[in-house]
Structures are given as C-alpha cells and as structure tokens.
Amino acid sequence: MSGGHEAATATTAALRRQAPSRRRFPWGDVGYWAASLLFIFVSVFPLLYALSSSFKQGSALFSPTLWPEAPTFANYSGVFAEQSFAHYLLNSLFVAGSVVTLSLGLSLMAAWAFGRVEFRGRGLLLMLILSASMLPQVAVLSGMFELVRAFGLYDTLAALVIADLLLTLPFTVWVLVTFVRQLPRELEEAAAMDGVGVLTLVFRVYMPLLWPAMVATGLLAFIAAWNEFLFALTFTLSTAARTVPVAIALISTASGFELPWGKIMAASVIVTLPLVALVVLFQRRIVAGLSAGAVKG
Numbered sequence: 001m002s003g004g005h006e007a008a009t010a011t012t013a014a015l016r017r018q019a020p021s022r023r024r025f026p027w028g029d030v031g032y033w034a035a036s037l038l039f040i041f042v043s044v045f046p047l048l049y050a051l052s053s054s055f056k057q058g059s060a061l062f063s064p065t066l067w068p069e070a071p072t073f074a075n076y077s078g079v080f081a082e083q084s085f086a087h088y089l090l091n092s093l094f095v096a097g098s099v100v101t102l103s104l105g106l107s108l109m110a111a112w113a114f115g116r117v118e119f120r121g122r123g124l125l126l127m128l129i130l131s132a133s134m135l136p137q138v139a140v141l142s143g144m145f146e147l148v149r150a151f152g153l154y155d156t157l158a159a160l161v162i163a164d165l166l167l168t169l170p171f172t173v174w175v176l177v178t179f180v181r182q183l184p185r186e187l188e189e190a191a192a193m194d195g196v197g198v199l200t201l202v203f204r205v206y207m208p209l210l211w212p213a214m215v216a217t218g219l220l221a222f223i224a225a226w227n228e229f230l231f232a233l234t235f236t237l238s239t240a241a242r243t244v245p246v247a248i249a250l251i252s253t254a255s256g257f258e259l260p261w262g263k264i265m266a267a268s269v270i271v272t273l274p275l276v277a278l279v280v281l282f283q284r285r286i287v288a289g290l291s292a293g294a295v296k297g
Contacts, residue, residue, distance in 0.1 A: 027069035027114065034057055054266035061261050075266035084239060085247060085267065092243040093274075095157055096225040099164045100218045107217075108210070112202045114173070115180035116188065126177070133170035137230045140166065148235050155237045163231040168221035179213040180206065215282050244271050 053061055055071035061111040063069070079085050114126055144163050153159040183206065191201045207214070236242055246269045251260060 050265045050268050054269050058264055075262040078263050079267050088242050088244045088247040091157060092226055095160045096222045098161045099168055099225040100222045102166055103168040103172045103221050104214055104218050105171060107176050110173045110201055111176035111180045112178045129170045129173055155241050157241055159235040160232055164225040164228055167224050172217045172221055175217045179210055183209060219278055
C-alpha cells in the first residue's frame with residue numbers, strides 16, 4: 001500500500017512539473033501600487049509643503065524648492081510672541097478633551113440602551129439622532145446662539161463644549177450601537193445573575209470590550225472638536241476663550257494687507273502635530289476599532 005501511494009505521489013508531482021505554468025502579468029499589482037503612491041502623495045504633500053513653508057521667510061516662500069535653503073524658526077517664535085498661542089492651544093485642548101469625555105460617556109450609555117433594550121420607537125429615535133448630524137452647522141447656528149445666550153454661556157469655553165457635542169454625539173452613538181449589538185448576550189445574563197447594576201454593566205463589563213471602538217470614535221470626535229471653527233468664531237469674542245482655529249484665521253488679519261504665510265504655516269503645523277501624535281500612539285487600537293465592526297463573529 002505504501003509503495004502504491006508513493007508512486008501515485010511521484011506521478012502527480014511529475015505531471016505538475018510538465019504542465020505549463022501560466023504567467024500572470026502583474027497589472028493588478030502595478031495599479032494597486034500606483035493608486036497607493038498617488039493617495040500617499042495627495043495626502044502627505046500638503047503637510048510637507050506647510051512644514052517646508054513654515055521654515056521660510058520673505059521671498060523664499062515663493063521658491064519651488066521643498067527644502068528651504070536657509071531654514072529659520074522665526075515663524076514659530078513669532079506665532080507665540082505676537083499672541084497668546086499657547087493659551088489658545090490649552091483652550092482647544094480643554095474643549096476637545098471635554099467633548100470627547102462627555103460624548104463617549106453619554107454615547108456609551110445610549111448605545112447600551114439602543115443596542116440591548118427593546119422599546120417602542122427605538123428605530124425612529126436612532127434615525128432622529130442620525131438626522132441631527134446631517135444638518136449643516138450654519139443651519140443650526142442661529143438656534144444654538146439663542147440657546148447659548150439664554151443660558152448665559154456666551155464667550156465661554158462651556159458654550160463651545162455644548163455646541164461641539166452636537167457634532168460628535170450622533171456619530172459616536174451610531175458607531176458604538178453597532179459594536180454593542182455584536183457583544184454576546186451571555187455577558188449581560190451573567191451580570192444580571194450576579195446582581196450587577198446598569199452602570200456597572202456598562203462601564204465595568206462592556207467598556208473593556210469596546211476599547212478599540214471607543215478609541216477610534218474618540219479620536220474622530222477629538223479631531224472634529226479640535227478643528228471646529230464656525231461655532232468657535234460665533235460663540236466667543238475675547239482672547240480668553242479663543243481657540244486655535246480662530247487664532248490662525250486672525251493671524252492673516254492682524255498684519256494688514258500682507259499675509260504672513262510663514263506664520264500661518266507654522267501655526268498650522270503646530271496644530272496638526274498633536275493629531276498626528278495621537279494617531280501614531282493609538283494606531284493599533286484605531287485599526288482594530290475600524291475593522292472589528294466589519295466582521296461578525
């Protein structure tokens with residue numbers, strides 16, 4: 001029996017060697033790499049151009065060379081010397097951090113209610129939450145302004161936190177609802193048998209399993225609050241409550257008719273670096289959170 005099996009194996013191997021191999025021209029690989037390089041170039045080149053221009057001054061700003069011939073840090077020092085840019089960074093950090101904390105805490109409880117509790121009108125309520133994110137900011141600007149003024153929050157950071165929650169809450173709720181629905185119900189049943197309360201179930205049982213999704217949605221919410229401009233421009237007036245997007249816009253108006261492109265680019269690079277650092281720091285959890293919802297196990 002073993003001799004016949006070895007002979008059959010040798011015959012099969014010989015037939016495979018004699019069969020002509022089909023050579024596939026790698027058009028698909030070439031197209032994939034070409035599209036990838038084009039996407040990387042389009043995504044990275046504006047940041048590289050801003051970084052290069054932030055080290056240039058005078059006529060060197062109009063030079064086509066990407067690397068400056070005489071790099072200088074004068075634009076960076078000028079950004080902090082001419083205005084309280086460090087204070088504006090702290091304001092933006094406070095607003096974005098508060099928005100992420102509140103939106104994740106509220107959306108996690110809402111996701112448990114929408115994903116685990118059966119009640120009438122659940123689908124309609126979810127659609128209303130989603131429809132809130134479809135409205136442009138300018139459509140709700142006047143109504144938000146009246147609310148902010150009625151509560152006495154005009155020209156405060158609290159007004160920006162409340163306004164930015166309008167942008168982040170619908171997105172975070174919808175994303176976390178999708179992940180909560182995929183969690184096994186055995187966890188909830190076991191917690192109910194142990195007499196665990198709702199808050200303990202949500203924050204002690206569900207939260208460790210939802211960390212990748214929370215990191216991904218939290219980072220996107222942080223970016224939205226960090227870069228928000230229209231509400232920050234409308235609901236704040238003094239320098240004490242100013243955030244960095246408004247501060248960058250005011251750099252161009254503070255110097256008359258000549259636009260200080262070097263300082264604008266330097267400020268843009270300073271504002272972008274924290275976002276890049278967060279993405280690099282949490283990249284594994286971000287990829288896990290974005291890909292976990294695509295596979296239902």
